[in-house]
Amino acid sequence: MDPTATQGHSKEWSPESWKTFPIKQQPDYADPEAVKKAVSKVRQLPPLVHHKEIRSLKNYLAKAAQGKAFLLQGGDCAERFIDCSQKPIEDKFKILLQMSLVIIYGARVPVVRLARMAGQFAKPRTSNYETVNGNRIPSFKGDNINDYDISKREPDPDRMVQAYFHSAATLNYIRAMISGGVADLHNPRAWILDHVKEDATRREYETMIEQITDNISFFDLLHDHRQDENLSKVEFFTSHEGLLLEFESALTKQIGGKHYNLGAHFLWIGDRTRDIDGAHVEYFRGIANPIGIKLGPTSEPDIIIKLIHLLNPDKEEGKLTLITRYGADQVEKLLPIHIQAAKSTGVPVLWICDPCHGNTETSPSGVKTRNVERMSLELIRTFQIHQKEGSRLGGVHLEMTGDNVTECIGGSIHLDHPDLTRNYETFCDPRLNYTQSLDIAFTISQHLKEKNVAMRKMTQ
Template sequence: MTANTWRSKPIAQDVGYPDQEALRHVLEKLETLPGLVTPVEIERLRSQLATVAEGQAFLLQCGDCAELFSYCNPNQIEAKVKITLLMSLIIIYGARLPVVRVGRFAGQYAKPRSKPTEVVELPDGSKKEVLSFRGDNVNGLGVDERTPDPRRLLMAYFHAAATLNYVRGCLSSGMADLHAPHSWNFQHVQDKELQQQYARIMDAITDALDFMKTVGADPSGPNQVLNTVDYFSSHEGLMLEYEQALTHDTPQGTYDLSAHTVWIGDRTRQLDGAHVEFFKQIRNPVGVKVGPSMSPTELVAMLDALNPSLEKGRVTLISRYGAGKIADLLPAHIQAVQSSRHTGTVVWCCDPMHGNTIASPSNPKVKTRMFSDVVAELTKAMEIHASMNSRLGGVHLELTGDDGVTECIGGSMELSDEDLARRYLTHCDPRLNYEQSLDIAFIISQVLRSQRLGTNEGAHLVQALSQP
């Protein structure tokens, strides 16, 4: 990339590599490799996010909190794709809108940390202070793997490439074919009422497709629009050296080819910082986490910096307040945007996960989330936007399609604090499991359906799943 102005700015969450020469060799190698995505794909996402900003589509952005290289295997990749497709079908049913699918995958290998070091317990019971685990593309979880290793950036590239290749193969092989909705495996859902709701939706989709065939409007025609879908990649643009190495200048503009879209986290959104400066230079659509510490004035200044030409869908505002704070903070942020020149250009997206992390009541060392808090923040966001003539255009979730995960408390499975020990697998923040993810999809679907039809039919489901 010709513009390197970000290098002169303060870099938050920077990684101190002991071997700078090794880092230089790795970055030079990355610069010679093909992009992980293409400018054409990025432009397609830009166009689709513009329709989200106009209220003509809904954004579903979801995936792991922090990817590990070990997640790059067929079973776990397929599980992510399938849960995303299932959720999108459910949302389409209620909203009657297309769903823009964006995964937190193929690059979500780095995580910010509040402290540079942490104290870990050794097998002999003693404790040792070590560098914090910053994600697989920086260092390892093992006590003896905490030194930042630039070779991990190359490993990140190749694991991301393998993941994207397999996803594209799955989608081109018919995984997203809506003509066979009953082929989806729904055995993991234990709640009978939820199974019945899903079955009714699948029946409705099948009936609609059969009707279209009968009247000669077969959607599986030359374009095969219902046989495959777009599934875009995203991650937090935390490691600027990595992002820079995969950024390419083209006649159309400068693209970060590490992902279709990247976002700025709550810890790196300084207006005079390196991350904002880098994000200003790229044509990718970008996200910004908006939390309790961001003032309405700062929010508008951020939009001025990232979207001076007022392109619709260029910026996705990912709000994350916490269930107890959203009512006090979101209205002022909405009002600030509505009163600015950016009104009608942004995509408002609710992240109901990050502001609701708590310690397990039985084990303070274990992080969890109450499903009822996630539902409360999400539904409150939808309610506030609707009441202010605004629009919640999407949701941003940390979830997993892996079987039997127990990291969040509640949901239709009624997981308890005691259940966390059964299959708590995350190395970072707790994720919604398969069924809890579908619960969220049904809630979104029902609320959007109620808003569209002017009814209150979604209230029962929301109330049932809001119980702590």
């Protein structure tokens, strides 16, 4: 292990050792006693997930890194407490299932479903303050910190307790849908393609969907209509950015000599908080969960090397995921360098692509948006670069929703800048809507299918 990797980090670790390190993106609470009370309450509540589920996900991620599975990670940019209700949860669950089927069709490998749900309540912001109607007020940093309502922007520690219970309610309904058969692939909910503008594209999508359902029917026939559990139920995991460290450390428990964050199966460090000598890296290096690091244009190869050694010193497979977010114009310049840096460590990592963040732009009317074509371009270039570098892209990370919002332009529904005002609902970053999410899934499926066909020809 690189001896400089642990500079500033002692061998001793605890769920609260991060408190002695410089920290970013944390709220400035007015009442320290109220913080202690809220943290104490969260600490005494039961775990949201089980450590055996965490271990199971880690094994799946190891398979994804080996090319034996593909990771689909997606969900809201920032969950809101008001969205903790039946339809929004069902819609996100449904679109992730449908996307996974489309990818399975092309990849011919299992898809690991990892939702940005049941805890994605905190968001880093460029500035702690913003100006609204001439008044300087705290920025909205997510529902577990403050409220989007400009009259309630002061950070409130009790919102950590509210975040726990909203996460628990979301998880409870997800588990109920799975056990109740909502995820049964024998009875998939209707695929909504009404908004696809081009007849040729719609026919292509409908053909693929028909082939998927026909394959399931054929499988049933071969097995004398005995339903296979792999088709009637799915495994579904949750994730969020581990930003608010008071909350995360309160959910961390020691089991069998290891510390697990039992608030989610998977957590990641964001682009703004991955300082090698920062509090977030200190906290993350001690938990047994599989974890991710966002890498962008500001990521330096030597720091990537140190982070990999520090966060996965035992070279565990499935432990560390690198989530790249460069933008379509910079991926060809930066990704090869970062792949080479990671390879030099000898530490196994899973590479996945976040094509959303690097392709954010501002519309002529001043609205933040993203272009589906630019996202697809970065995704395809990422696939190609990994193949050229002797590496492997094992998954995708998306900000998306199951609703028909109008926040991103492009895609098979041909949304353009004037359309953004029709149903622009995000409180933070723009999300892919239902049809645009399927567009990305079809792009992945088509690429993997073509790759599989090419490999079969080479072996013939």
